[in-house]
Amino acid sequence: MDADMRQVDAVIHARLASQVALINQIGSYIVSAGGKRIRPRLVLLFARALGYAGPAQHELAATIEFIHTATLLHDDVVDESSLRRGRATSNAIFGNAASVLVGDFLYSRAFQMMVSAGSPRVLEVLADATNVIAEGEVLQLMNMHDPDLSVDEYLRVIRFKTAKLFEASARVGAVLAGADAALEETCATYGRALGTAFQLVDDLLDYEGNSDELGKNVGDDLREGKPTLPLLVAMQRAGEAERTLIRHAIEHGEVERLPEIIAIVRRTGALEATRAAAEHEAAQARASIAALPASAARTALLDLCARAVHRSS
Numbered sequence: 001m002d003a004d005m006r007q008v009d010a011v012i013h014a015r016l017a018s019q020v021a022l023i024n025q026i027g028s029y030i031v032s033a034g035g036k037r038i039r040p041r042l043v044l045l046f047a048r049a050l051g052y053a054g055p056a057q058h059e060l061a062a063t064i065e066f067i068h069t070a071t072l073l074h075d076d077v078v079d080e081s082s083l084r085r086g087r088a089t090s091n092a093i094f095g096n097a098a099s100v101l102v103g104d105f106l107y108s109r110a111f112q113m114m115v116s117a118g119s120p121r122v123l124e125v126l127a128d129a130t131n132v133i134a135e136g137e138v139l140q141l142m143n144m145h146d147p148d149l150s151v152d153e154y155l156r157v158i159r160f161k162t163a164k165l166f167e168a169s170a171r172v173g174a175v176l177a178g179a180d181a182a183l184e185e186t187c188a189t190y191g192r193a194l195g196t197a198f199q200l201v202d203d204l205l206d207y208e209g210n211s212d213e214l215g216k217n218v219g220d221d222l223r224e225g226k227p228t229l230p231l232l233v234a235m236q237r238a239g240e241a242e243r244t245l246i247r248h249a250i251e252h253g254e255v256e257r258l259p260e261i262i263a264i265v266r267r268t269g270a271l272e273a274t275r276a277a278a279e280h281e282a283a284q285a286r287a288s289i290a291a292l293p294a295s296a297a298r299t300a301l302l303d304l305c306a307r308a309v310h311r312s313s
Contacts, residue, residue, distance in 0.1 A: 004044050004058065005037060011062035015109060026090050026102040030069055033087055038198070038304070039169045040065045045304075046173025046187050049289075049297035057176055060117055063126065064169050066110040071133060071165075073103035078141065079224050121175050129168035136160025145225035147247040151232055158199045159192065166195025189288040190301065197281035198308045203228035204274040205312070207265045222261065225253040229277065231261075233270035278309045 016027040040061035047057045075081070076089040077096045083089060091099040107130070114123050140157045143149050170191030174184040206221040207230045221228050227250050235243045242264045248254065249261055265271060282305040292298045 042169035050177030052177035070106035163195030167191035193285035
C-alpha cells in the first residue's frame with residue numbers, strides 16, 4: 001500500500017502543475033502539508049479488496065484528494081481559520097482571494113481527471129458527491145450560531161459535508177473493480193459510516209485535545225459558532241445556567257469562557273456520548289464489509305475503523 005500511495009502522490013504533484021506560478025505555489029503548499037490521505041486510500045483499498053490492480057486507481061485516488069483539498073481551501077476561507085495540520089492556512093499566508101481561486105482550479109483539474117478516466121459511472125459518482133458537499137457547506141453556514149439545531153440536522157451536515165466524499169471514494173474503488181450495484185452500495189455504506197465516525201471524532205477533539213496534537217486551534221468550532229454534538233449533548237444534560245452559557249457562546253462565537261464550557265462538556269459526559277456515537281458508526285462500517293473476501297485490503301479497511309475512532313488528531 002505504501003508503494004501505491006507513493007504513486008498517488010506522484011500523480012498529485014504531476015497534475016498540480018500549472019503555467020500560473022501562484023497556483024503552483026499554493027497547491028504545493030497545501031498538498032505538501034500531508035494529512036492522513038484516508039479518502040484516496042479508500043479508493044485503493046476497495047479496488048484491491050475486490051480484485052482490481054490497474055493504474056486507473058492511482059489517478060482516481062489523486063482526483064479524490066484534489067476534491068478534498070479544494071474543500072479545505074474554501075473551508076478555511078469561510079471559517080476564517082488560521083491553522084491547519086499544524087501550519088498556517090493558505091488563506092492566512094496568501095489571502096482569501098488566492099485561496100478560493102486555487103480551490104476552484106483544483107476542482108476543475110479534478111473534473112479533467114475524471115473525464116480522462118473514461119468511466120461514465122465514476123464521473124456520475126464524483127459529480128454527485130461534489131454537488132452534495134457544496135450543499136453541505138451551505139447547510140453548515142445556515143446552521144452557524146444556532147443553539148437550537150437538532151442532532152438530526154447536525155448529522156445531516158456531516159453526511160453531506162464530510163461523509164459523502166468518503167462514500168464516493170469507496171464507490172469509485174468498487175466501480176473500478178467492476179462491482180455490481182449491490183456490492184457498490186455495500187462499499188458506499190462503509191464509506192458513509194466511516195466518514196461520519198471520522199467527523200464525530202473531529203468534533204470531539206475540539207473539546208478534548210490540544211492545539212499541538214490537533215494541528216488546529218482548540219475551540220475553533222465554538223469560535224465559528226458551530227453547534228457540534230459535544231455542545232448539543234452538553235446542553236441537553238446541563239443545568240439551566242450552564243445551558244444558557246453554552247447557548248450564548250454558540251450565538252456569539254464566544255471563546256472567552258472556553259475553559260468553563262470545556263469543563264461542562266466533560267462533566268456532562270458529552271465527550272463519551274460523542275465517542276459512543278462514533279463507535280456506533282465505525283461498527284456499522286465494519287459490519288458492512290464482513291462479507292468481503294479475506295485479504296490484506298479488507299484487514300486494512302477494518303483497521304481504519306478502529307483508527308478513525310481512537311485517535312488524538
